[in-house]
Amino acid sequence: MSAGRASDRTDPGRAPPADEAALVAALQAGDESAFARLVHEQGARLFAVARRLLRNEQDAEDVVQEAFVQAFRNIGRFAGDARLGTWLHRIAVNAALMRLRRMKRRKEPSIEELLPRFHDDGHRRDVGPAWQERGEDVALAAEFAAVVRAAIDRLPDSHRTVLLLRDIEQLDTEETARQLGLSINATKTRLHRARMALRELIAPYLSGSRT
Amino acid sequence: MNCRECIDFLMDYIDGDLPADQRGIFDAHLRSCPPCIEYLETYRRAVELGRQSCVHEEQAALPPGVPERLLEAIRRAKQQPDD
Numbered sequence: 001m002s003a004g005r006a007s008d009r010t011d012p013g014r015a016p017p018a019d020e021a022a023l024v025a026a027l028q029a030g031d032e033s034a035f036a037r038l039v040h041e042q043g044a045r046l047f048a049v050a051r052r053l054l055r056n057e058q059d060a061e062d063v064v065q066e067a068f069v070q071a072f073r074n075i076g077r078f079a080g081d082a083r084l085g086t087w088l089h090r091i092a093v094n095a096a097l098m099r100l101r102r103m104k105r106r107k108e109p110s111i112e113e114l115l116p117r118f119h120d121d122g123h124r125r126d127v128g129p130a131w132q133e134r135g136e137d138v139a140l141a142a143e144f145a146a147v148v149r150a151a152i153d154r155l156p157d158s159h160r161t162v163l164l165l166r167d168i169e170q171l172d173t174e175e176t177a178r179q180l181g182l183s184i185n186a187t188k189t190r191l192h193r194a195r196m197a198l199r200e201l202i203a204p205y206l207s208g209s210r211t
Numbered sequence: 212m213n214c215r216e217c218i219d220f221l222m223d224y225i226d227g228d229l230p231a232d233q234r235g236i237f238d239a240h241l242r243s244c245p246p247c248i249e250y251l252e253t254y255r256r257a258v259e260l261g262r263q264s265c266v267h268e269e270q271a272a273l274p275p276g277v278p279e280r281l282l283e284a285i286r287r288a289k290q291q292p293d294d
Contacts, residue, residue, distance in 0.1 A: 030289065032282075032286070035282065035285050036282055039278050039281045039282055039285075040278065043273050043277070043278055043281060044269065044270075044271060044272055044273050045269050047273055047274075047277065048265070048268045048269045051268075052265065052268070057274065061274075061277055061280070064277075064281060065280070065281055065284040068281050068284060068285055069284055069285060069288040072285050072288050072289070073288065116215075116218055116250070118214065118215045121213065122213025122214055122215040122216065123213065123214050123246075124214045124215075124218070124246055124247075124250070127246045127249075130249065131252075131253050131256065142267055144260075144264075145263065145264035145265075145267040145268070146264075147264075148260050148261060148263075148264035149264045149265065149268065152261060152264070163261070167258055167261055167262060168261065168262060168265045188222065191222065192221070192222040195222070195254060195258055195261075196218075196254065198257050198258075198261055199253055199254050199256075199257035202257060202260065203253070206253075206256075
């Protein structure tokens with residue numbers, strides 16, 4: 001399994017630590033405590049990835065289960081050309097996207113109303129108030145993070161998935177396009193529109209019109 | 212270049228994907244258009260805030276009972292032949 005840019009977040013340009021090789025060997029030997037360690041070390045991150053894509057805790061848990069079972073079945077073929085975390089991340093993303101495709105498609109809200117509007121002469125219509133700096137208060141930061149995540153959740157799936165894979169999961173454009181069955185140009189266009197829509201959705205919280 | 216074109220090409224500009232001549236035109240527009248500078252900065256900030264918001268999420272523990280159920284699923288898989 002190839003490692004796309006997702007490796008940036010888990011393979012920061014260095015060889016796997018020595019104990020990862022030992023962990024892989026233990027996993028390949030079927031050592032149950034090694035799987036317990038894997039669940040302990042990677043479970044929360046994979047659950048977060050799946051929940052972001054599926055927007056539902058039960059579906060996320062099912063997908064993480066599928067991912068760990070797939071990992072268990074395929075660990076014998078894990079060759080160590082990517083970090084274990086990257087490999088698992090890829091399995092979980094694939095499983096989540098597959099489930100998302102199987103889910104009944106919701107009627108998507110239009111993204112158009114969240115995009116910038118222009119006058120006939122090309123000037124922007126909706127120039128809003130300037131954004132304010134946010135303080136460093138930890139509790140407020142956590143609260144605001146929830147606001148941003150809720151804004152991401154509000155994006156139409158067709159755009160939300162591109163933003164999640166590119167900006168959050170850090171897959172490269174080619175891998176994102178492949179995963180979603182899109183052209184490179186469509187992937188780039190959707191990412192740009194998703195980012196503009198996210199900007200629009202969080203603007204009221206940063207310009208002081210909402211708290 | 213007007214603001215609409217500037218915003219259309221914003222991502223390519225940020226990613227360094229604009230050819231030099233178009234980048235020059237883009238820079239010239241930004242020098243004369245504070246609203247587009249503001250848009251560029253807030254667009255970048257929205258992307259960064261999106262990333263940061265998910266870091267918080269990954270630091271949270273698994274919900275209660277989930278680790279046990281994950282391990283149980285692996286145990287069951289061990290006892291079953293491959294699908």
